[in-house]
C-alpha cells in the first residue's frame with residue numbers, strides 16, 4: 001500500500017491477510033489510521049494508513065457487480081464522487097438503467113484474480129498450484145475433525161481426560177465442575193477445553209482466576225501444553241494499562257489473575273465485571289465458601305462474574321472440603337435456576353443413590369431381571385419407555401448411557417477417582433515415633449492449636465528448634481537419602497523458615513522455602529530452584545499453601561513435619577507428589593512425638609482411614625462424623641481407650657461409606673467422567689493422526705516453498721529457521737530458529753521442543769500465509785507424458801466453495817472452505833492428469849503459449865466453472881443435511897433429556913435452534929470462487 005493512497009469513507013477494500021473477513025468498507029479516517037468494517041463477519045479492523053494490507057475492489061465496464069439487495073448490474077460507465085466510485089449500467093433482473101454506488105456493493109464479493117492474472121501473464125512456479133490445493137484440502141479435512149484442540153496438546157493421551165475434554169469442549173457455553181481427585185489432571189482437562197473452544201470459535205475471551213500462588217504454574221501450563229499465551233493481570237499491570245483504555249481488562253483476550261488480588265481490589269472487580277467474557281475458569285474452587293446467610297467475598301466475586309459469562313469451568317479436587325453446603329453453592333454458581341434450595345438438592349441426591357443402585361447390573365454388563373426392570377421403570381419411566389427390548393448388550397449399554405446423561409449432576413459434575421485409573425505408583429508410610437522433649441509441657445495443654453503445634457507457642461518460639469527431636473531427625477534424614485529431593489510440608493510459615501535456617505547453618509545442604517509471606521515471584525523462584533535436577537535445592541520447605549495445586553512429582557520423598565486436621569488437606573499435601581508423571585513409589589515420612597496430638601492424628605489417618613498409603617475419598621465424611629471425638633483425643637493423647645474407640649468407630653464408618661460409594665451415586669458419576677466405552681474412537685483418531693505421515697510431508701513442502709529452512713537435528717527433531725528468501729513474515733517463527741518435532745513422545749519429554757500438529761499456530765499461519773497471498777493463483781508449466789502427443793495441454797482449476805459467517809456459528813463444522821479441483825484437456829474433456837512432475841516454463845514461452853491459447857482457455861474455464869457449480873451443489877446439500885442432522889439430533893436429545901434432567905438449560909436448546917436457522921441461511925448464501933488456475937503443456 002503506498003502512502004499517497006487516497007482513502008475515502010464508503011470505499012470498499014479487501015484484506016490481503018484475512019480474506020475470510022469479506023469485503024470491507026472504510027468507516028473512519030483520521031490523520032494516521034483508517035477503520036474498516038467487514039459487515040459479512042461483523043468485525044472491524046484499524047490499520048495504519050501507510051501499512052494497510054488492503055486491496056481496493058474496483059470494477060470496469062463489462063463487469064457484473066452485485067448489490068447488497070441482491071440484484072446485479074452490468075457495468076457500462078464508472079464515475080467518481082468524493083473518492084467513491086459510482087457504477088452506471090443495466091440491472092440484470094429488470095433490464096432497466098440503474099446506478100450502484102461503491103458503498104452499496106455486496107459485502108460477500110471477493111476479488112477473483114486467477115483469470116486476470118493468467119491472461120495478464122502473471123505466473124508463478126507450477127508447484128504453487130499443488131501447495132495451494134494441498135493447503136486447502138488439509139485445512140478442510142482438519143476443520144471437520146473431532147480431534148481439534150486435543151490432537152495438538154502436548155500431553156500423554158489419557159482416556160479419562162480426553163473424554164471430559166471432548167464431552168465438555170464441544171458444548172456451547174459449557175458450565176461444569178471438574179472435580180477429579182487430586183493430581184488426575186484437571187488443569188490439563190481445562191486446557192484442552194479452552195483450546196477447543198478457542199480453535200472452534202466458540203470462545204475468544206477467556207478469564208482464568210486462580211489462587212495467587214498458582215498464577216505462574218497456570219501461565220506455563222497453558223503455553224506449554226496448548227500454545228495459549230495468557231497475560232497475568234495484577235495491580236501494577238492494571239495501573240500501567242489505565243492510560244491506554246478505560247478498562248484495563250479490554251487489552252487482552254486471554255487473561256489470568258489471582259483470586260486474592262481480585263477480592264481485595266473492588267475497583268478491579270468492577271472493571272473485570274464490565275469487560276465481557278466467553279469463558280470463566282476458576283481453579284481451587286473449594287475456596288469459594290458459602291452459607292445461605294453469609295457467602296464469602298470470594299464466592300460473591302465469582303458469582304457475579306459467573307452470572308455475566310456464558311461458559312464457566314470450576315475446578316476442585318475436594319468439592320466437599322468446606323462442607324456439602326458449599327459444594328451445593330458451587331453447583332449453584334453453574335446453574336442458579338436449577339440449584340436454588342439446599343434441602344431440595346439433598347432430597348434429589350438421595351434419589352440418585354436409588355438410581356445408581358438400580359443400574360448396577362448394567363454397569364457390570366449383566367442382564368436385567370424383572371425386579372431390576374420394575375425398579376428402573378419406577379425411577380426413570382420416560383427413559384425406560386424408549387427401550388422395548390433390553391436383551392442385547394448394546395441396548396443395555398445405550399440405556400446405561402442415557403441414564404448417566406439424565407442423572408442429576410451427570411452433565412454438570414465430572415469426578416474421576418484414582419481407584420478407577422491405573423498406573424499410579426504405591427505410597428509407603430514411614431512413621432518415626434520420637435521422645436517427648438521437656439520443653440513441650442503436653443499435660444498442661446488447653447487449646448487445640450497448642451496441642452497440634454506446640455512449637456508455635458510464644459514462650460518456646462526461640463527454643464523449640466534445639467529441643468524438638470523432629471529437627472534432629474530431619475537433619476539426619478537429609479544426608480541419608482541424599483541426593484534424593486525432599487518436599488517438606490508443615491502448617492506454618494514460621495516453622496518452615498526456622499527449619500530452613502537450621503538446615504542451612506548446621507548442614508549446608510541446599511534448601512529453599514515457600515510460604516505465604518513471600519511474593520509470587522519469590523515463590524516461583526524457590527519452586528524453580530527446587531526443580532533444578534543438578535544445581536537445585538535438595539529440600540523445599542513449604543507452609544500449607546505449598547500443598548495446593550503445585551507440581552512436584554519429580555520428587556519421591558515427602559516429609560509431613562506435622563499433620564493437618566482434615567483428610568482433604570492431607571490428600572492435597574500427598575497429591576503434590578502423587579500425580580500423573582510420578583515415576584517412582586512415594587515415601588511419606590512422618591516424625592511424631594509420642595503421646596502427642598500429632599501421634600493421635602498419625603494413628604487416626606493410618607489405622608482409622610488408611611489415608612497415607614491410599615487415597616481416602618470418604619475421609620471428609622468420616623471427619624464430619626467424628627470431629628468432636630478426634631479433637632478430644634488430640635487434647636488427651638495419653639488416653640488410649642478413647643483412642644481405640646475413635647479408631648474403631650472411624651474404621652467402621654469408613655468401610656461403610658466406601659461400600660456405599662462403590663455401589664452408589666459416585667459410581668455413576670465416575671462412569672460418566674471416565675467415558676467408559678465412549679472415548680475409544682477419539683483416542684484411535686488421535687493415535688492415527690500422530691502416526692500419519694501427512695503432516696510432516698505436507699509441512700516439509702510448505703516450509704520449503706515459503707522459505708523456511710529445515711535442518712534435521714536427530715531424536716525426531718528439526719530446526720526451523722527463517723531465510724532471506726521468505727515470501728513474507730510468518731508469525732510464530734522464532735527469528736533465531738526453533739526446534740520442532742512431529743512426535744508426541746519427543747514433545748512430552750523434551751520441554752523446549754515445539755510439537756507440530758494440525759492444531760499448531762505455526763502450521764495454521766503457514767497455511768494462511770499461502771492461502772491469503774497470490775502465490776499459485778495462476779501458473780504455467782510443462783509435464784512429461786510420453787503417452788500423449790507433444791503440445792497437448794491441460795487446464796487445471798481449483799475452485800473453493802465457502803460461505804461467510806460470524807465465528808460463533810462454527811460454520812466450519814459443516815462447510816469449511818471446500819476445494820473442488822477440475823482438470824480439462826485440450827478438448828475440454830475431464831482429465832485426471834496422472835503425472836505430478838512439473839517443470840517451470842520460461843516466462844516468455846509461457847506468455848506466448850497463453851496468448852495463443854486464450855480463446856480456448858476462456859471457453860474451458862467457462863465449462864470448468866459450470867462443473868464446479870454442479871459439484872458444489874452436491875457438497876452443499878450434503879453439508880445442509882449434516883448440519884440439520886447433527887443440530888436436529890442434538891436439539892431432540894436435549895429436549896428429551898430436559899424432561900428427566902432439569903440441569904439442561906432452556907438457553908442451550910434455544911441456542912441450537914438459532915444456530916440452525918442462521919446456518920441454513922449462511923449455507924444458502926455460500927459461493928463458489930475460482931482460487932487458482934494452472935496450464936500444463938506436454939513436453940516429454
Ligand SMILES: Nc1ncnc2c1ncn2[C@@H]1O[C@H](COP(=O)(O)OP(=O)(O)OP(=O)(O)O)[C@@H](O)[C@H]1O
Pocket residue numbers: 154155156157158161180181182183184185186187188189316317548549550551553575579580581748
Ligand atoms: N495427559 C497428561 N500428559 C502429561 N502430563 C500430565 C497429563 N495430565 C496431567 N499431567 C501432569 O500431571 C500433573 C497433575 O495434573 P494437573 O495439575 O492438571 O492435576 P490437577 O487435577 O489439576 O491437580 P490438583 O488437584 O493438585 O490441582 C501436572 O504436572 C500435569 O502437568
